[in-house]
Amino acid sequence: MARDYARQRKEAPRRTHTNNSRGLPGWLWALCGLTLGLGIAAIVFIVYRPVESPAVVQGPPSRPVATPTPGPVVPPRQESRFKFYDGLAKAQVRPNEDAYKVEPPPPAAEDTSRYVIQAGSFRARDDAERRKANIALLGFESTIKQVDLLDRGTVYRVQVGPDMSRDAAEKAMRQLADNDIDSFATRAGG
Numbered sequence: 001m002a003r004d005y006a007r008q009r010k011e012a013p014r015r016t017h018t019n020n021s022r023g024l025p026g027w028l029w030a031l032c033g034l035t036l037g038l039g040i041a042a043i044v045f046i047v048y049r050p051v052e053s054p055a056v057v058q059g060p061p062s063r064p065v066a067t068p069t070p071g072p073v074v075p076p077r078q079e080s081r082f083k084f085y086d087g088l089a090k091a092q093v094r095p096n097e098d099a100y101k102v103e104p105p106p107p108a109a110e111d112t113s114r115y116v117i118q119a120g121s122f123r124a125r126d127d128a129e130r131r132k133a134n135i136a137l138l139g140f141e142s143t144i145k146q147v148d149l150l151d152r153g154t155v156y157r158v159q160v161g162p163d164m165s166r167d168a169a170e171k172a173m174r175q176l177a178d179n180d181i182d183s184f185a186t187r188a189g190g
Contacts, residue, residue, distance in 0.1 A: 114163035114188040121157045128156035
């Protein structure tokens with residue numbers, strides 16, 4: 001395709017602005033304002049600062065010191081309309097010691113109850129068997145008890161024991177908890 005270069009218009013070169021039409025940058029104005037403010041503050045401080053007087057060392061007074069003149073006359077103290085303040089200051093209150101005596105509780109009878117620990121309740125028998133095996137590895141004897149719940153179906157409870165004292169149950173529960181097995185104790189037969 002041929003072009004006609006004779007008829008082509010020459011575009012005027014674009015002119016760039018050499019002067020900044022926006023003025024001075026903002027940070028420069030802030031610096032000028034800060035400098036002006038500090039200058040005014042320095043002038044005010046110099047002009048209005050308190051004059052420090054040199055410390056004067058005085059010797060003993062050469063003449064006797066005059067007695068001070070009495071100050072303003074204070075009116076007499078009005079009598080308080082409340083009398084119990086004076087009564088409380090003079091009264092000596094003694095508590096009734098018999099009312100605060102606490103009798104020591106009777107010695108606790110030895111707990112002869114037997115406990116069973118429940119270490120899980122599962123819908124699937126396989127899960128209950130798995131928990132029973134984990135408990136056996138810890139050295140405890142456990143059983144699986146099948147319970148039919150009326151509205152929720154059949155569950156398999158893993159119980160540790162047969163019967164344990166309270167101390168033995170607490171010790172076993174601590175050991176189960178250390179091995180991430182949640183458990184709780186119930187009284188046997190209940």
